Amino acid sequence: MNACITASRLTVRFSGNPVLDHISFEVPEGMIFGLLGPSGAGKTTLIKVLTGQLCQDEGKACLFGKDTRSLTAREHKKIGAMLDNYGLYQRLSVYENLAFYADIYRISRRVIPDILKSIGLYESRKTPVSKLSKGMTSRLSLARALMNNGKLLFLDEPTSGLDPVTTKEIHDVLLAQKRKGTTIFLTTHNMFEAESICDHVILLHRGNIIEQGRPADICGKYDRQNKLRITLTDGTELTLDNNSTSAAAVGEYLEQNRIRAIHSSEPTLETAFIELTGKELE
Amino acid sequence: MKNMIAVFKKQIKDTLRNKTILIQFLMFPAMTLIMSHTVRLPDMPENFFVNLFASMYIGMAPLTSMSAVISEEKEKNTLRVLIMSNVKPYEYLLGVGSYVWLACMVGSMVICAAGHYHGKTGLLFMGIMAVGILISLLVGAVIGIWSKTEMMATSITVPVMMVFSFLPMLSLFNDRIAKIGGFVYSEQISRMLRGINSFELTAERAGVMGVNILIAALAFTAVFRKRGLS
Numbered sequence A: 001m002n003a004c005i006t007a008s009r010l011t012v013r014f015s016g017n018p019v020l021d022h023i024s025f026e027v028p029e030g031m032i033f034g035l036l037g038p039s040g041a042g043k044t045t046l047i048k049v050l051t052g053q054l055c056q057d058e059g060k061a062c063l064f065g066k067d068t069r070s071l072t073a074r075e076h077k078k079i080g081a082m083l084d085n086y087g088l089y090q091r092l093s094v095y096e097n098l099a100f101y102a103d104i105y106r107i108s109r110r111v112i113p114d115i116l117k118s119i120g121l122y123e124s125r126k127t128p129v130s131k132l133s134k135g136m137t138s139r140l141s142l143a144r145a146l147m148n149n150g151k152l153l154f155l156d157e158p159t160s161g162l163d164p165v166t167t168k169e170i171h172d173v174l175l176a177q178k179r180k181g182t183t184i185f186l187t188t189h190n191m192f193e194a195e196s197i198c199d200h201v202i203l204l205h206r207g208n209i210i211e212q213g214r215p216a217d218i219c220g221k222y223d224r225q226n227k228l229r230i231t232l233t234d235g236t237e238l239t240l241d242n243n244s245t246s247a248a249a250v251g252e253y254l255e256q257n258r259i260r261a262i263h264s265s266e267p268t269l270e271t272a273f274i275e276l277t278g279k280e281l282e
Numbered sequence B: 001m002k003n004m005i006a007v008f009k010k011q012i013k014d015t016l017r018n019k020t021i022l023i024q025f026l027m028f029p030a031m032t033l034i035m036s037h038t039v040r041l042p043d044m045p046e047n048f049f050v051n052l053f054a055s056m057y058i059g060m061a062p063l064t065s066m067s068a069v070i071s072e073e074k075e076k077n078t079l080r081v082l083i084m085s086n087v088k089p090y091e092y093l094l095g096v097g098s099y100v101w102l103a104c105m106v107g108s109m110v111i112c113a114a115g116h117y118h119g120k121t122g123l124l125f126m127g128i129m130a131v132g133i134l135i136s137l138l139v140g141a142v143i144g145i146w147s148k149t150e151m152m153a154t155s156i157t158v159p160v161m162m163v164f165s166f167l168p169m170l171s172l173f174n175d176r177i178a179k180i181g182g183f184v185y186s187e188q189i190s191r192m193l194r195g196i197n198s199f200e201l202t203a204e205r206a207g208v209m210g211v212n213i214l215i216a217a218l219a220f221t222a223v224f225r226k227r228g229l230s
Helices: A043-050 A096-103 A111-117 A136-148 A164-179 A191-197 A216-221 A244-255 A267-277 B004-014 B019-038 B048-075 B078-082 B089-114 B119-144 B149-175 B173-183 B187-193 B201-225
Strands: A003-014 A015-029 A033-038 A060-062 A079-082 A152-156 A183-188 A200-205 A208-213 A227-232 A237-241 A259-264
Touching: A003 A043, A003 A183, A003 A216, A015 A043, A015 A183, A015 A200, A015 B149, A033 A191, A033 A216, A033 A227, A043 A060, A043 A152, A043 A183, A060 A191, A079 A136, A079 B078, A096 A111, A096 A136, A096 B004, A111 A136, A111 B201, A136 A152, A136 A164, A152 A164, A164 A183, A164 A191, A183 A200, A191 A216, A191 A267, A200 A216, A200 A267, A208 A267, A216 B187, A227 A244, A237 A244, A244 A259, A244 B089, B004 B019, B004 B089, B019 B048, B019 B089, B048 B078, B048 B089, B048 B119, B048 B149, B048 B187, B078 B089, B089 B119, B119 B149, B119 B201, B149 B187, B173 B187
Parallel strands: A033 A183, A033 A200, A079 A152, A152 A183
Antiparallel strands: A003 A015, A003 A060, A200 A208, A227 A237, A227 A259
8 A cells, every 4th residue: 555644754843842752653555543642642633734734844744755745736635634623604504614714726607515514514504603513513624624635534532522423424435535535634632532533543752652562462562451350240340361261260150140241351541541651632 | 616606605694694794794784774864963074984984884894794794714724624624724715714804895895885985986985995894904914814813812802903994094093093094094084085075185185095005915825835835
């Protein structure tokens, strides 16, 4: 697979302090790539550099093989973005916001009704953005990011503060885009989101990459306990080694029909992050 | 060009729902119509309110609306999304600037009509207004680009706007202020409008206006580059 994004020893400093510190990674085409880290880790700064809004102090970043410091209209046309606070015109209606961007992207306004129907906002097309709920605003922002059919989507905390239903709807849209071959680069501090939809994640802490790989691989790597947690029907909780020595005991409980719940103790990305940094993600 | 037109059209829709900006465009033309038709004082110069409010309009409307529009777009992140969507900063500024300029010219036409200026005098009135609006527009753009938030833009715009818009009125009552005001474009425009029937572009007046335009243009270029928009 060709690399859609490449970053090599990327460094950004604000007032002399490194916000990104010599980070390197590649994002292959067609992947959902997650950048996971707490607030202030450098996630938004990285998106700004990759989209050409901010120049790095050292290193090199490329989008479709082109240096991000000299992106042209050709590269911009391949990009869609959903930023942290949406960037929508509050006084304009849902339709007018998309119509404005249809003019900017040079696409027909006739596609707008279909887009609005696909994100469930057709009935609210005449509503000013200021009157929309956060979930609806988020969906509209995503629709705008998708409307130019870009090959690469940048999403900055796309589901931050949203209810589980809207989050699921957005995840479904992202997975559908991935199936179409779109590369998605998203930042999040939601470990569940990263585990459930990302193919590859980077854990960013204080501007440094502290771990990267497939979410399952990272979780497996930090599975130090290798235990089973069993809750019996009488409420007793047991912790057993997750190996053949516990097989007999587990089998016995099963035969006696005494198991209410059984869990493996494999870590989540959050526990891996805590183990690496000693800090929580939020 | 297409991006500029798109920004221009968006700005029309947005302003029609933005009372704060809308009132800037309408206030002085409306006041001119009302005052010039209702107030008659003995020894009052001809078209006193028309000329006074025209120069105040120049010092206020383009400056405040331009800085408010740009700073709001910066604060709400809409400008960032636009730039990411391949709209060049100059396309955006031309789109917003041409809209503000045109809206102020429409307001100027109302003031012009209130003064019963027509023919050559009418054209001269509109020409003087066009230049004044352009300078104020550049000053407003400088403040808007420089400011990181709307609040910051407002706190800079208000005193600057007060100086430029009230200087012509204060100069009428105080000779010292008039002497200093002679170096400022809004006072020069006020003087040009007061003497519009025997208009003469002296070297001194052209020089003052030229220097004002140059300073505004240089400040605009410097801020445009400083904020990484070039």
